[in-house]
Amino acid sequence: MVGMATLGELERSIMELLWATDDNLSAYDLQEELADRKLASTTILTVLSRLENKGFVTRSRDARPHRYSAAATREEHMADLMHEVLGGASDRTAVLERFVGQVSPEEAATLRRLLGQ
Amino acid sequence: MIAPLALAALAVALAWPVPLLLARAGWPARSPAAALVLWQAIAIAGGLSMIGALLTFGLAPFGPDLLTATRNLVTGEVDRIESWNALALCGAALLTGHLVLNLVLTVVRSERQRRRHEQLVRLLSSPHESGARLIDSPAPVAYCLPGALSSITVVSAGLLDLLDEGELRAVVEHEKAHVTQRHDVVLVAFRAWYASLPWFPIAFRAQREVGMLVEMLADDTARRAVPDGVLARAIVLVGAGQDRPLAEPEAAEWGGEASVTELGARLARLGRAPLPRAVESLVVAAAVLLLAVPTVLLALPVARALL
Numbered sequence: 144m145v146g147m148a149t150l151g152e153l154e155r156s157i158m159e160l161l162w163a164t165d166d167n168l169s170a171y172d173l174q175e176e177l178a179d180r181k182l183a184s185t186t187i188l189t190v191l192s193r194l195e196n197k198g199f200v201t202r203s204r205d206a207r208p209h210r211y212s213a214a215a216t217r218e219e220h221m222a223d224l225m226h227e228v229l230g231g232a233s234d235r236t237a238v239l240e241r242f243v244g245q246v247s248p249e250e251a252a253t254l255r256r257l258l259g260q
Numbered sequence: 261m262i263a264p265l266a267l268a269a270l271a272v273a274l275a276w277p278v279p280l281l282l283a284r285a286g287w288p289a290r291s292p293a294a295a296l297v298l299w300q301a302i303a304i305a306g307g308l309s310m311i312g313a314l315l316t317f318g319l320a321p322f323g324p325d326l327l328t329a330t331r332n333l334v335t336g337e338v339d340r341i342e343s344w345n346a347l348a349l350c351g352a353a354l355l356t357g358h359l360v361l362n363l364v365l366t367v368v369r370s371e372r373q374r375r376r377h378e379q380l381v382r383l384l385s386s387p388h389e390s391g392a393r394l395i396d397s398p399a400p401v402a403y404c405l406p407g408a409l410s411s412i413t414v415v416s417a418g419l420l421d422l423l424d425e426g427e428l429r430a431v432v433e434h435e436k437a438h439v440t441q442r443h444d445v446v447l448v449a450f451r452a453w454y455a456s457l458p459w460f461p462i463a464f465r466a467q468r469e470v471g472m473l474v475e476m477l478a479d480d481t482a483r484r485a486v487p488d489g490v491l492a493r494a495i496v497l498v499g500a501g502q503d504r505p506l507a508e509p510e511a512a513e514w515g516g517e518a519s520v521t522e523l524g525a526r527l528a529r530l531g532r533a534p535l536p537r538a539v540e541s542l543v544v545a546a547a548v549l550l551l552a553v554p555t556v557l558l559a560l561p562v563a564r565a566l567l
Binding site for chain 2: 151154155158197199217220221223224225227228229
């Protein structure tokens with residue numbers, strides 16, 4: 144039985160493998176890559192279908208077994224994330240509570256001077 | 261006819277002059293918790309008196325109080341309704357529906373976005389010793405994703421490079437305060453208020469003020485863990501490290517002067533003493549009074565009729 148926390152870790156490991164390759168991989172390829180974790184292939188298929196539902200993975204049904212690839216690169220996802228965080232999309236940032244707002248370099252210099260840094 | 265007039269006067273006062281005065285006042289920075297209570301009272305009492313004024317005016321010809329009038333209207337005791345009263349009743353119904361619908365939409369939308377963002381964060385981050393999740397980005401950012409069941413604090417690699425141990429502690433404590441004090445609930449309510457009444461001169465200002473008060477409250481929690489100077493350095497360092505986002509209409513409204521004013525306000529208040537307890541109590545009492553007035557105006561005739 145795989146718990147929720149490990150399920151999250153597993154999703155991350157599988158995405159890392161898919162991001163690392165240009166090729167698409169089958170569940171068995173992934174099972175082999177993660178051999179040291181001794182995972183059942185059904186577990187891997189479960190995680191893959193979760194990732195597919197979330198839109199992180201695309202499945203090619205042309206051949207059997209089905210082959211999986213990352214829907215976007217790691218860098219693209221990271222850019223999306225930072226776009227939301229830094230306020231490029233103002234409505235979306237509404238869900239976040241950031242430590243501080245944006246300040247221009249000149250304003251920052253003024254503030255630093257005020258603090259005697 | 262006294263109740264509809266009094267409620268309308270209160271609605272007008274709470275829609276414009278009162279929040280404007282509060283937004284301009286200097287004391288909220290010294291006592292953000294009390295100011296936040298007052299803002300919420302203004303919003304709730306404002307909505308209540310707006311709807312109440314229309315409702316009492318619309319129902320006035322049918323009975324001395326809301327309950328009797330509604331009963332008479334429904335049971336057909338009255339066969340004829342003046343168009344002004346009908347208009348007011350429609351207005352009350354539309355306004356109520358509009359406010360409720362916007363609140364629900366805003367909550368649903370931000371929950372969907374929060375979940376999507378959380379999925380991305382979980383894939384792109386690893387656990388950090390501070391209890392936060394670490395994302396591998398050079399931009400120095402820290403933020404929290406408050407959730408009903410689980411909340412995440414996120415820090416970036418760029419932030420860890422920039423801050424020393426104490427400053428990082430200040431940032432993490434600040435974010436944790438947002439989560440434990442459920443600031444997201446207050447913020448979503450004010451965002452919904454702004455979304456429902458964007459043409460209201462004060463709605464945007466109110467949302468921004470409330471956002472700032474919430475930051476100050478979180479700062480106050482961080483100040484219990486680190487000296488003020490450390491927090492001040494963290495505020496400036498993180499603020500300075502971020503590049504200004506691309507110019508978008510909304511970003512322009514938030515950026516520029518407003519942002520440096522916000523940072524400045526958060527820094528300046530560190531040197532000021534909080535309001536005396538007695539004054540804070542007065543503010544909270546004013547908030548209670550503000551809520552009591554429309555409630556009494558609406559409920560008292562009903563209570564009198566029932567007794």
